[in-house]
Amino acid sequence: MKKALLTIAIGIALSTTGFAQKSDDKSDALSVINKMFAEMANHNPPAIAEVWTKESSLVAIVAGRDGKKRTVTFTGETFSKNFAEKKGEIKEDMYAPKVEVDGDIALISGRYAFFVDGKLSHCGLNAFQLVRLDGVWKVANAVSSIDAGGCNETEKALKPPPVPAKQ
Numbered sequence: 001m002k003k004a005l006l007t008i009a010i011g012i013a014l015s016t017t018g019f020a021q022k023s024d025d026k027s028d029a030l031s032v033i034n035k036m037f038a039e040m041a042n043h044n045p046p047a048i049a050e051v052w053t054k055e056s057s058l059v060a061i062v063a064g065r066d067g068k069k070r071t072v073t074f075t076g077e078t079f080s081k082n083f084a085e086k087k088g089e090i091k092e093d094m095y096a097p098k099v100e101v102d103g104d105i106a107l108i109s110g111r112y113a114f115f116v117d118g119k120l121s122h123c124g125l126n127a128f129q130l131v132r133l134d135g136v137w138k139v140a141n142a143v144s145s146i147d148a149g150g151c152n153e154t155e156k157a158l159k160p161p162p163v164p165a166k167q
Contacts, residue, residue, distance in 0.1 A: 029106035052076020115160035123151035
């Protein structure tokens with residue numbers, strides 16, 4: 001009986017530890033995306049590029065105001081250069097992200113709203129694939145839709161989030 005109780009206790013302890021680890025992994029992976037958004041707002045290309053792997057790619061499907069769609073592909077580094085010149089106060093809010101982690105792979109997705117100078121600019125869907133390399137989460141790949149006319153009622157009601165202070 002004592003052996004059975006000890007086995008159960010060890011099993012519970014291990015499963016609790018595994019759950020805590022997954023929760024921390026989810027939080028850690030999501031913090032990479034939030035850091036990227038913060039550095040975009042801070043117009044800091046080196047810090048933006050730092051969250052991406054060297055081989056990364058971002059594919060964006062951009063819906064123009066004329067209704068035509070085009071595809072744009074970036075590496076993490078070339079994407080970061082879009083934020084070198086300050087053209088206004090920008091803030092991206094992925095307001096209800098879904099995060100899944102399996103070992104050293106994380107998937108983060110969700111709708112987002114993008115604000116320029118406090119006004120809603122466009123909305124869309126983000127999907128990020130992260131990998132943990134030497135204990136550090138990095139964005140390996142991403143896809144995003146960008147649609148100025150594609151904001152739902154929830155997004156139209158959002159206010160821009162505050163920009164985190166530089167660390």
